[in-house]
Amino acid sequence: MPINILMPALSPTMEKGNLAKWLKKEGDTVKSGDVIAEIETDKATMEVEAVDEGVLAKIVVPEGTADVPVNQVIALIAGEGEDPKSITTPAGGGAPAPAPKAEAAPAPAPAAPQANAVPGDQSAHLGYARVDQAPAGPAQGAKPNGAGQVAAGNRVFASPLAKRIAKDSGIDIASIQGSGPHGRIVEKDVRAALQGGGAKPAAAPAPAVGAPAAKPAAPQLAPSMGADQVKAMFEAGTYEEVPLDGMRKTIAKRLVESKQTVPHFYLSLDCELDALMALREQINAAAGKDKDGKPAYKLSVNDFVIKALAIALQRVPNANAVWAEDRILKMKHSDVGVAVAIEGGLFTPVVRKAEAKTLTAISAEVKDMAGRARNRRLKPEEYTGGSTAVSNLGMYGIKDFQAVINPPHGTILAVGAGEQRVVVKNGAPTVVQAMTVTLSCDHRVVDGALGAELLAAFKQLIENPMGMLV
Secondary structure, eight states: OOOEEEEOOOOOOOOOEEEESSSSSSTTOOOOOOEEEEEEEEOOOEEEOOOEEEEEEEEETTTTTTEEETTTTTEEEEEEOOOOOOOOOOTTTTTTOOOOTSSSSOOOOOOOOOOOOOTOOTTTTTOOGGGSSSOOOOOOTOOOOOOEEEEEEEEOBBBBHHHHHHHHTBBOOSSOOOGGGGOBBBBHOOOOOOOOHHOBBBOOOOOTTTTTOOOOOOOOOOOOOOOOHHHEEEEEEEOOOOOHHHHHHHHHHHHHHHHHHOOOEEEEEEEEEHHHHHHHHHHHOOBBBTSSSSOOOOOOHHHHHHHHHHHHHHHGGGGSSSEOOOSEEEEEEEEEEOOEETTTEEOOOEETTTSSSSSSHHHHHHHHHHHHHHHOOOOOOSSSSSEEEEOOOOOGGGOOOOOOOOOOOOOOEEEEEOEEEEEETEEEEEOOOOOOOEEETTTOOOOOOHHHHHHHHHHHHHHSSSOOOO
């Protein structure tokens, strides 16, 4: 039986990818660990390694193909003893082979498949298993349900993400037709059922004797207007239509989810910068020069901001946390994301263990990751995770703003421009250099008093920056 190579999920947000280039051709021998293709995700171009051995018998999806869904068959490897020339494309072109019909003779249920993902592939964490490891037929004694999925007892073959979305939406996942390998229900099937109204509501379990009545499900938010509805409001010819690329689609989706599901609130305060600017000038002046006369480093205000936020999170550890549905995860280290604007979108690479790094190390790391972000060469592990982030628009002259939290982060710090301001000191007006910062908080993780404590610790470090050098 040929081994299916699937379009992998190379990041937690990836739903589709572009097959940029095949690095192996039909008839080539493939070994485990060989780089076989380049995939363009919504964030970057990444190499994909083989996890099986054999002969690449058939390329199902040619290079240059855009918007290939995650988990779709893209190529076939001939199994041991198989003639590669005898292998044909699966039914439906690039689609996975159809699920076995209900009339097929029942076969013994195999052991639960182990997701064998490509290194760096997040598909294992999303519950996607390889097709050649998925159940080949109905479990013994199982009966097909109305949607054509095979349920063994109460079991329905669906990815964990699909099950969670169905549960949160109050629908019966067994009523959904799956499009994944062997009819498995995946995320897009649940979302399609929600949009099309083709899913049945989940049956409510009978309450225990003496138990309080269950609360009604939260109402679903109305969908946004479609393209045709929006276009109908404007005169034809008065606008240009700009198609969305994968990055912009992902950003739009995640921002909507963040504002709809994360209870944001905002805390602002002003920080004086005179001491920080003087220290920055002194440190930069002490930087050595290379043979071309270029300084070894040049610290920015943002480098001090990242370091101050990282130390503040260590001093207020309860704020160094993220929301995880039924629990809060308190982080041991301060992993701080840094918003980097690129053409057509935004990256947030993460500085790991920032509390333990020097200012020059943070500066070098941010410059490196920002450069690779603009070339879309960051790895998923470099822009996922973290408990907070810094978004700085001061270089654009923005005085203050409110940033949107990037889940699962518990906070994000919006940094405005440094400017001269008149303040009262000892009863007299004084001119100081100052900036306004605004902390956006997820109220499920960080409440008002805790957020204020974190900002106070941050302000103390910014206004007394020598504490960051200890």
